Amino acid sequence: xxxxxxxxxxxxxxxxxxxxxxxxxxxxxxxxxxxxxxxxxxxxxxxxxxxxxxxxxxxxxxxxxxxxxxxxxxxxxxxxxxxxxxxxxxxxxxxxxxxxxxxxxxxxxxxxxxxxxxxxxxxxxxxxxxxxxxxxxxxxxxxxxxxxxxxxxxxxxxxxxxxxxxxxxxxxxxxxxxxxxxxxxxxxxxxxxxxxxxxxxxxxxxxxxxxxxxxxxxxxxxxxxxxxxxxxxxxxxxxxxxxxxxxxxxxxxxxxxxxxxxxxxxxxxxxxxxxxxxxxxxxxxxxxxxxxxxxxxxxxxxxxxxxxxxxxxxxxxxxxxxxxxxxxxxxxxxxxxxxxxxxxxxxxxxxxxxxxxxxxxxxxxxxxxxxxxxx
Ligand SMILES: C[S@@+](CC[C@H](N)C(=O)[O-])C[C@H]1O[C@@H](n2cnc3c(N)ncnc32)[C@H](O)[C@@H]1O
Numbered sequence: 574x575x576x577x578x579x580x581x582x583x584x585x586x587x588x589x590x591x592x593x594x595x596x597x598x599x600x601x602x603x604x605x606x607x608x609x610x611x612x613x614x615x616x617x618x619x620x621x622x623x624x625x626x627x628x629x630x631x632x633x634x635x636x637x638x639x640x641x642x643x644x645x646x647x648x649x650x651x652x653x654x655x656x657x658x659x660x661x662x663x664x665x666x667x668x669x670x671x672x673x674x675x676x677x678x679x680x681x682x683x684x685x686x687x688x689x690x691x692x693x694x695x696x697x698x699x700x701x702x703x704x705x706x707x708x709x710x711x712x713x714x715x716x717x718x719x720x721x722x723x724x725x726x727x728x729x730x731x732x733x734x735x736x737x738x739x740x741x742x743x744x745x746x747x748x749x750x751x752x753x754x755x756x757x758x759x760x761x762x763x764x765x766x767x768x769x770x771x772x773x774x775x776x777x778x779x780x781x782x783x784x785x786x787x788x789x790x791x792x793x794x795x796x797x798x799x800x801x802x803x804x805x806x807x808x809x810x811x812x813x814x815x816x817x818x819x820x821x822x823x824x825x826x827x828x829x830x831x832x833x834x835x836x837x838x839x840x841x842x843x844x845x846x847x848x849x850x851x852x853x854x855x856x857x858x859x860x861x862x863x864x865x866x867x868x869x870x871x872x873x874x875x876x877x878x879x880x881x882x883x884x885x886x887x888x889x890x891x892x893x894x895x896x897x898x899x900x901x902x903x904x905x906x907x908x909x910x911x912x913x914x915x916x917x918x919x920x921x922x923x924x925x926x927x928x929x930x931x932x933x934x935x936x937x938x939x940x941x942x943x944x945x946x947x948x
Pocket of ligand 1: 622623624625646647648874875876877878879900901902903904905906907921922923924927
């Protein structure tokens, strides 16, 4: 029997009322407030309005194809005002609008239209991170595959958002899902590293007499080559199937620094100290960014995300001076972090309270550049 090539199957998600995004003329936005001094034409902008209109409008300007990174944290379409806890005089019910309620069809239509517009805003080396949870992530994954191409999924990131969750009849639902897609190959990528945790240190590192942590690196690479090196005990051949991957002058330097250690294997290794290593490459399950219960950055806005989460994403997928956007910006976490990291930014929210909070947060960023509020 001939097997089907599944890669050539045209898999699409359908829902009642699915329609392709149609061309339309979005309503214009006016500058309602100018804050601070702006030094160039590509100003930071905070929009109050439906992001469909905002993005469609931006696509008709010089911003089309100019955004390096989009992070969005849309409502999950679960119909509940989860995390509603008003604080600091904020009426959370007004701050957070989730008008798609429980209707998955209208939610998916809404998301498809906006994701398709966002794609056209991205540069060829741009990336998009879509923050979701288990209610909708698998549906949105299929829509993203359709729009961006399956091969352009870079990671499904699991972000642990709380320590333990007591869901009486289920395993604790303690994480969100972030889908990370690139517009095309060759995206910006600044590989992130995290500090080694204690368990990792104890397992893979040793401490020297001064209490400094070090790891033993193998100076022999894969593949046999019949040459010798002197690691301080006369010429030695590499182990089986290996070759010495370092020059003699490098070894002499290490010998002078007292870094060569012979292990029980009879072969030499090189001491690498903790402060010489970049850290542990960050994996796609993020358990180290759980938001603290109390923090100065908390505004009382429901669903506010921690700055550290955005810091990791913005640093990994953009460079200083790049344009970063969040079209469901809520309390403005992405914009605040983008500003702190020297990126330019575009933000939007349909809630007046959200825009007000975002504006207030941005005003508190030290040495922030100017921005415009449009509505
Ligand atoms: C989950 S919250 C974002 C929280 C944000 N990441 C933060 O750190 O504060 C989603 C936001 O999307 C906004 N929103 C929902 N539909 C929108 C639309 N069509 N256009 C613009 N904003 C929208 C809501 O008002 C809400 O503030």
